[in-house]
Amino acid sequence: MQNNTRRQYDELYATPAVPLRIPNQPLEFNLRQAHFRPILLDEDMNGVSNADFEDLMMQELDSLKAGSEDDFMARNAEALRREIEILELQHLEAEFEDLLHANGEDEDIINQHFTGVPVTHDYAPYGNKTPVNSFQIRAVSPAITRIPLEDLCFNHEALERRIGTKIIFHENCREYPVQIPNKFRQVDNGEDLFTVWVPVWADDVSGARSKQYQKHLNVYTANANLPGQLLQQEYFVRFVSTSPHAGALEQLKVVVNHVKSTHREPVRTYNADTQRPCAFRLNVPDGPADNPQQAEESSHIGHHGNYFCRCCHVGGTSEEKECPDGYHSFYTPGRPRNVEEIRSCVLAQIRLSTYGIASRVEALQTSTGTKDKIAQHWIDILIQKAREAQAASPSRDVDEISTELLIWLREQTNEPYNPLLDLPFFDPSQDTLVEILHTILLGDAKYTWYELHHKWTAVQQDIFTIRLQGTNLDGLRVPPIRAAYMMQYRNGLIGKHFKTLMQTMIFHIHDIVTPDQFVLVRALGELGPMLWLPVIDNMEEYLADLQIFIDNLLDAFASIDPTKILIKLKLHVLQHIIQDIRRRGPAVRFSTEVFECFNAIFRLCSVLSNHQAPSRDIAAKFADLDRVKHILSGGYWFDESQSAWVRAGKDVQRILRNTPIIQRHLGWAPPPFWIPGQIKATAQKKQAKLAALTGEQAMLIGAANPASIPLDSATSLVGCVSSQ
Template identity: 40%
Template sequence: MRDGRKDKGLDEEKKNTWPSRFRQDNGTPIVFSAGESWGRAEDVQRADIEKQFDRLALLPGHSLFGQFSDNNSNNPDSVDGAFSASLERMDRTGINDDSDSEEEGEEFGFTQTNQQDWFPHGSRTMFMLDLLDNLPRLRLSNDHLKAIIWVMRECKTPDVPAFSALRKKQIKSKHHTSSLGNHFYMNHPAKLLALDWANPLVRPFIHIYPEVSGPISEFWQADKWTSEIGLDELFPMWADWENKAASHRHFFVNELARQYDGTYVVPVRWITVENVVHADVHDVKIIRRPEVEYSPNYEMPHPLREKARGRPMFRLHIMPWSDDVSGNVSKQYNAHTNMYVTNFNLPHQKLAQEYFVRFASTSPHASSSELFVALGDDFIPGTWHDGYDCEIEEEILFEIIPHVLPADNPQQSETASHIGMAGNLGCRKDLNGGLKAYQETDEGYEAFYNVRIFFYLHPKNSVFNLLQPGEPCDKEVTVQTIRWQVWNACGGNKATGIKDKISQYWIQRTLEMGKGFRAIQITDPQTRDQRLNTLKGEDRKIVKDEISRQIQLDLWNWVIQQPPESIDPHRDTPAEILHTYLLENNKYVWHDTTKQWDAKKEEIFAARLAASSISGLSIPPPRPRYVVQYKNSLIGKHFKMLQQLGVFHIHDLCTRLLFSLWKATGELGAHLWYPEINNMEQYLADLKVLVANLLDIWGLIDPERILVKGKLHVFPHLPEDIPRFGLAILYATEIYECFNAVFRLCSIFSNHLAPSRDIAATLADMEHFKHVASGGWWKNLEGTYIRAGSLVRSFLTSNRELQRRLGWSKTRPLVCGTVKPESSAKRGSNSWEKALGSTFGLTEPAPTGASWASCKSLITQSGDSCKPGSWVFFQRPEAIGRISKILARDRNGKILTQSSNAIVVVDLFVVLDIKDQRLNMPILIQSSGTQTSLVKPRELLFEFNAQHDCVTCKCSTAAVPVLQERIVTDRTELHTRHSSQPRFILNMHGLHNVHHIRDVLLRALTRCSVHELVFIEVRQ
């Protein structure tokens, strides 16, 4: 028989020489063949592996893919020995081979059709494996993927790649060494943001020009973007992109431009007004002047035109965010410093999705200041980055400008080179504070409740001449103070309030190096300046001083590096509501309230909280038993829920002052979560009153709290931050805190020897996969821009499961007034009388005689999905009510979901002209006249939340059996029973649609005023 392994007809011979198998009693395989089998050695090895896997107890439990990772493969406590041995055998037999040999490529080759439709993956199999390897919240280790590939090969799955072929698709991160000698890797913002321009799912949402009209809801509508930013930091040009024939004509600012009417203007900046691009221009008139009077105010053509070379030029504003994060899922802390960036030219609705989070870097060694220095390489003024705009189908240049620096307060202090809240000058934004003795004076204490205040300066500290009392912190003063500290090679001084983390390192280095240089050049007789060996007295002192000054100058030139920046860390570190409000103020309020509770009070509060209505709040069920059981371990979502519901249930569970504090907390919280501001002047007037109320009540409860908890002093800066940057929710960091879960999974599966590199590479690969799957464009080796095949591009847009796992939500237009029917088993189809019931007595709308089916929800004008039981405002004189039924016409079994074929039965309520004195909220009572009305679905405005007035209506509690595993037990717990009296409180602490509520109610019901309790205490 010929040796088939050397014959060119190997494939045909393989088909005819598969061995027949039998097994002995002990399980040993018996192989029959006509002579030597071509695959005998491979079969024996495969049988040995199968025998090893048969012995594993893990396989029947299906937990194999959740047990192992590269980083602990040698740890006997975490990896089963048999599995490790099997993996080693897989490595030896080639099943687990990392090499990409030619033979392997031929065996698992790709067809021409696959290469086109599934490009660049080559096949559906390769695409699906790459997908599995890049799901953010379902991380797989190398062992997982190797095992999956091995199983697919054993199942004869076509086009299975080698493991290394899959890994070759990763992109590289850049290595950095900080000035402190720490090593880390970074995915630079320029590369990440270039993906946005080339991504067809992202590019349509990039807002290029500042918006100067309409309500404020986005970054580009706030004062910093529209008023403060210099013209050289705005977008430098415009072109008519919709007109392909004219899109090559680029109109730069500060250049002469001709209008259609023949007149000439000089554009100063490009803006949008109601989504239409406009230009602020200087009119040009032809006048006669002597040549000597010409002034080169404008450089024409624009200097950027030469750099552009015909390419469009844009500017992107970003938000860098850094925080200390644990790399472990367990409670054992594994310190890392993370850096993320956000494209501020995208709307907030998109930035709230995980898909748009851009991970830049992490390091267990480097501080955020060191990461910022590396990040700043992309922000250097005049640095333009290449990109491809998939919308206009052209190469572009773009510049990156940092816009705002949100973080928790310690991180913001470090960013601003501030000593922190424990310092004498504890505010990073102003010069508030002073020595302890001054803080305890009336003037010093009152200063904490205000901004731009005076503070006490010790006359001995001459550096304070740089700082003028009553002024906010100034970036130039801070830089000068850091230079002063380095120049004198001294330690940080708490009295200045300035302590730059990196400068502290260099201060110590300069002290050590200066000491060494002085020893060599002044002290050591063998090496010192020869003049010192002969001179004495005053002449010797002059030479020593000269040498010392030269050493100082050399060290100064060596250490000082201050690149220009376009951001002020003092003014551009706004109060971040997650860390400053939810996790600080709300936590203080909750702790002070519950620390004196006994088990009975906890049970009462849990029963009341369980009876709360959450309709119109957009929050999950509150889980009250969990809240009281783990009251000292709550997180942000719990405090956000308590902020909206807690005040309704604690009237007799806390002191009068604490109850007032709950009211002040809820009122201010609702203002901070505004999604849109129509009247900024009125909003700020209310905001200042609410901040003052909160701080005044804290002062009555615990006067020292604001001295030891400096975050309370951040609140007076809110009226400055919000007009400059926009809504507080725009720079909230919940989405980053959520993404930290993805980071931790990547950290767990890193090798822990080079965590910064491994994690950066893993997350860069996720960005790569998202870009390819989204239909993004990239440049190939020939310089042509290409994108993935049609089947790859359509997979994400048509597959909701992948959309959910990548954190991308497609905006689907909601048609106002449309209804959603109940399931066929529940909706029924009845006449008007039967569908409505006998208790209403309402006339059927024309045309009559139709069949009516029950519906589960409808869409309001604001886009809310309302159900029976939802509270709504609607366009009728009655204005307010609660949905009782939603009905739609049934035409031969087909439910007509349009608004014209549906009707809403609403229980009518009225809003009293006076507010509830206890809660300071509007009161709802049932209408005394017509109590039920028919409303067309398209007339409903928006949904809101209302709570039953249990105190006035004297609702009771009773013991009810406890359910465990859906089984009724003998144990009981308290349950609130609402009375039938229809009196409700309109929840003004609710965050959902709070701006709409305040727009439709009378100003007398929404105007913020000083709390009565504060008035009483002041009078006393």
């Protein structure tokens, strides 16, 4: 019987060979049928199919069991089963080894592919006899393979239903079974559930167009799932809230609560692509803002502290920073902060405040760089209450007073600190990304510009102004240069001015600056284009070059004024932009320029409000504006009268696509549309006025004047010719 079995296997293994794909998934052992069921669909491999082995083994075992009347025959059946498995394994291992050696693989790679796989597993090779819809056996590989989402056909539940048994994970993947099925299946009502990432921007804005500053704290957001080029359009910015009284963190607390609620009750909507109802939940990927606002969101003491970086623990006392090792530490990212550490430090400060000693709280804040704005409000109250309680009962135990005050605090609020510290999937210290508008243009470029002009004489200023005004703008995407204005208001320039100077200064300063200043301007000019790059083709090469340019800029500043490295946060924080780009892509994607531009729309809403309840009136105007955007964009809404999802008709949707003035008002830039073979004239500059003609000169060229209009010095040759 065994010889017959081997002969049948020899016939099966005579199948023509095809390239074998290296498998990398664990197997599942089925004790009832004594073979291994596969757990994933995959391409065919070489040899016979799993179904062939199954049929052959079951035929042999059934024939033995049919005539077995005692334990002796049962033991023979079990021995045959083991021998069949060993034959399968030996053949696959030999074929696997021959193929790998034929492809130039060495023995270490062969052993690596079989690491962790029990020797009794079924490694049946696959060939052209395998049915297309059969399940394949995959082995274990320590390598990590990334599979695009669109290539996946089945989820975990569908796979188990198709193979008819439970999937067993490898011991190296033991954390995955507890995450299956996805917990959000309990709240999605059987509909598609999406995750929408919404960065939250917050800052103070003036509500007036005059120089009188009417402070409003605003919160905006956008849909970060959109392509990067759309994120730079005002059309996709969404107003969240504003208040002249409530601070940014107070408003963000409501935002955080709303984000958390979408994880319990997702927002139901309609998918225009699939034409099916769906739902989504919100997550906050980052907090774009200027550096002071990001420090507040990170519960950080700010750039005036000894530990002035919100992202890491670089810094210390003056003696520690000025020593060689301390100074060098500012050229590299320090030990990173994290949200758990920040929350623990804030709670420790609250606990210390219940003993009534303010100096201890201040010492902890100074030594860690952690200072929470909301917690500070309660800390001041607790210190005062602790002192009053101790003065009223000097013999009372301070620990008892501390416990009593903590109980009182719990009755007042359940979150006496920054709400962002409890936001899921968000770490304020690492997710407040380095922002290039305020860090580069209004930081490093501004420092460089000041280093140049504050020592220039009037003659040098005039020379630079003339050269700058004569700049050739071909290839530059900057507004027309107003050199005289920029020099006159050289201490009050804004971002667009510094963007122009950063790209053009290097060509106009060759004989009016020192060699060190020239090196500084060159380093800044090399760094700028790298940070405004919209697409990164090779991430590792790009980051290596970017690191060199950042180091060059820091070295150039240090050669002119070494103290700037220690006191200017916007120089050190450049070291953290490397990691931010690695995590989130090009720096221009998380720039705040589009939010700053959106402030103009807010300002108009404020000016045109009723000024009785400005925040409510402004919110109502933005709600109307978003409603118009939704309708014109073809968005759906639920009509209760029809019990169906509806949207505007085609003619209404064409208004946005075919009306440029509405596109400009809503801040939408349509994609360029080119017709093959179309010819378009290049843009021409506006024609300047020419010299005027007298009446006699006009008559010489045959200019007619039927209306008897007087031809004097105001009549030009072009005007006369045009009238013909």
